[in-house]
Amino acid sequence: MKKKIVIGLILILAVTGVVLGFTLFRADKNNGIHYKTETIERGRVESLVITTGTLNPVMQVDVGSQVSGIIEEIYVDFNSLVEKGQVLALLDQSAFLTRLNQNKANFSSAEASLEKAKATLENLKKKHDRYAELFEKNLVSYEDMESIETQYFNARADLKSTEAKLSQAQSQLEASQIDLTYTVIKSPVNGVVIDRKVNMGQTVAASMQTPVLFRIAQDLSQMQVECSIDEADIGAVKEGQDVQFSVDAYPEKSFVGRISQVRYSPVITQNVVTYTTIVDVDNPNLKLLPGMTATVSIIVGKAEDVLLIPNSALRYTPQFSEKDTNCVWIFDENNNLASAPVKTGVTDNSYSELVEGKLEEGQIIITGEDTSSSKTSKSNQSSSMNQVMRLIR
Numbered sequence: 001m002k003k004k005i006v007i008g009l010i011l012i013l014a015v016t017g018v019v020l021g022f023t024l025f026r027a028d029k030n031n032g033i034h035y036k037t038e039t040i041e042r043g044r045v046e047s048l049v050i051t052t053g054t055l056n057p058v059m060q061v062d063v064g065s066q067v068s069g070i071i072e073e074i075y076v077d078f079n080s081l082v083e084k085g086q087v088l089a090l091l092d093q094s095a096f097l098t099r100l101n102q103n104k105a106n107f108s109s110a111e112a113s114l115e116k117a118k119a120t121l122e123n124l125k126k127k128h129d130r131y132a133e134l135f136e137k138n139l140v141s142y143e144d145m146e147s148i149e150t151q152y153f154n155a156r157a158d159l160k161s162t163e164a165k166l167s168q169a170q171s172q173l174e175a176s177q178i179d180l181t182y183t184v185i186k187s188p189v190n191g192v193v194i195d196r197k198v199n200m201g202q203t204v205a206a207s208m209q210t211p212v213l214f215r216i217a218q219d220l221s222q223m224q225v226e227c228s229i230d231e232a233d234i235g236a237v238k239e240g241q242d243v244q245f246s247v248d249a250y251p252e253k254s255f256v257g258r259i260s261q262v263r264y265s266p267v268i269t270q271n272v273v274t275y276t277t278i279v280d281v282d283n284p285n286l287k288l289l290p291g292m293t294a295t296v297s298i299i300v301g302k303a304e305d306v307l308l309i310p311n312s313a314l315r316y317t318p319q320f321s322e323k324d325t326n327c328v329w330i331f332d333e334n335n336n337l338a339s340a341p342v343k344t345g346v347t348d349n350s351y352s353e354l355v356e357g358k359l360e361e362g363q364i365i366i367t368g369e370d371t372s373s374s375k376t377s378k379s380n381q382s383s384s385m386n387q388v389m390r391l392i393r
Contacts, residue, residue: 033369034369034370035366035367035368035369035370036312036366036367036368036369036370037364037365037366037367038310038312038313038364038365038367039362039363039364039365040307040308040309040354040359040360040361040362040363040364040365041307041308041361041362042305042306042307042308042361043305043306043308043351044302044303044304044305044306045302045303045306045308045346045347045348045351045352045353046299046301046302046303046346046348047236047299047300047301047302047346047347047348048297048298048299048300048348049229049233049236049237049297049298049300050295050296050297050298051227051228051229051230051233051296051298052227052228052293052294052295052296053225053226053227053228053245053277053279053293053294053296054225054226054227054291054292054293054294055223055224055225055247055281055288055289055290055291055292055293055294056223056224056225056226056290056291057194057217057218057219057220057222057223057224057290058218058219058222058223058224058280059189059191059217059218059219059222060194060215060216060217060218060290061188061189061191061215061216061218062212062214062215063088063185063187063188063212063213063214063215063216064206064210064211064212064213065091065182065185065204065206065210065211065213066182066206066210067091067096067179067182067183067204067206068203068204068205068206068207069091069092069095069096069183069203069204070091070092070201070202070203070204071089071090071091071092071198071199071200071201071202071203071204072090072091072092072093072200073089073090073200074088074089074196074198074199074200075087075088075089075090076088076089076193076196076214077193077196078193078194078195078196079192079193079194080192080193081191081192082187082190082191082192082193082216083187083190084187084188084189084190085186085187086186086187087184087185087186088185088186088187088193088213088214089185089198089213089214090183090184090185091182091183091184091185091204092183093180093183096176096179096180096183097180099176099179100173100176100177100180102176103169103172103173103175103176104173106169106172106173107166107169107170107172107173109169110162110165110166110168110169110170111166113162113165113166114159114162114163114165114166116162117155117158117159117161117162117163118159120155120158120159121152121155121156121158121159124148124151124152124155125152125155127148127151127152128148128149128151128152131144131145131148132145185213185214187214187216188216189216189218190218191216191217191218191219192216192217192220193214193215193216194215194216194217194220194290195214195215196213196214197211197212197213197214197215198213198214217290220283220286220290221282221283221284221286222280222281222282222283223280223281223282223283223288223290224260224278224279224280224281225243225245225257225278225279225281225294225296226276226277226278226279227276227277227279227294227296228267228274228275228276228277229262229274229275229276229277229298230272230273230274231266231273231274231275234262234275236300236301237259237262237277237298237300238259238262238300239259239260239261239262240258240259241258241259241298241299241300242256242257242258242298242299243256243257243258243259243279243296243297243298243299244256244257244296244297244299245257245279245281245294245295245296245297246294246295247288247292247293247294247295248292248293249287249289249292250287255281255288255294256281257279257280257281257282258279258280259277259278259279259280259298260278260279260280261277261278262275262277262278263275263276263277263278277298279296301345301346301347302346303345303346303353306345306346306353306354307353307354307359307360307361308351308352308353308354309328309342309344309351309352309353309354309359309365310350310351310365310367311347311349311350311351311352312367312368313328313329313365313366313367314328314342314344314352316328316329316366316367316368316369317329318337321339324339326341326342326343327339327340327341327342328340328342328357328359328365328366329365329366330359330363330364330365330366331364331366337366340357340358340359341357342354342356342357342359343355343356343357
């Protein structure tokens, strides 16, 4: 019986020794480190700049009032289709009609004054001419001739003054006629009323700034996304680049567009510098509405059917080596760590395009260290030794 127990212990010790030896050999081979790896594959990679923006019509017109008054009639509402020249609203015209009639009367009075001034001048001219003939014959005194000349010249001046007053009265009359036309608010373009800011009976005060009564989108089938690009990313953003974006109203649908303008003027908010970028978008089904917030992905780089290197492999550096983002680490034919120089191109959050490097599709590449496996291995070794020691005891 004792001989069987001894033989069993010897067998257990032998098996345990083999397991421990193999484990210690692998740990010693890789300095006790277990590595995370990934296989190099071929695929597609896109480099993106992510931002947010607001949807707006490409052509949007604010319709205001150039005169003050009370809104008497409103002929359109939200979403109304309008044509150029169509009447949108009407201001109370009573005060403008009164001013127009007053200016008409002033103009008529100025015309009558002009006719009177012309007649007076004509009469004095004839009288002046007669006096001039008599003065040459010494039949009129110098004082009488001087008096008639003064009257004649004054009549000429009065005529010019009356003509100026007539011109002024005409300008006032035309201005009152124009102001009367301003009481009729018309659409300057064909489009859709997307905002109405007034109600009937409301007073419109046009002083230093023209008040906005209506906002008209000329064509909702053509929209644009106005987004802000951080100064760190603006160097990669160019006109003509493709854009993908989504809106909260259709979370499962992706919309496409193209950058039409990158504005040079910076926008500085709390010391953060951004640049406004305009993205043109087709909206044939009118699903996209003005004011929607869009999550925008600008495709600044794209590569098809290329070898892909995990970005984690580019970031990894063994403890015994200096950090170098221009190489990755692989296993050589002897299962030892070896560095492989690489040059990358287009990159996203996970992978980078391999431009130059002696790497092949299907090759295993190191992406990091598996510290949890190392701890588990050491724990298993310790547990096995404890079991052996208990059996020996």
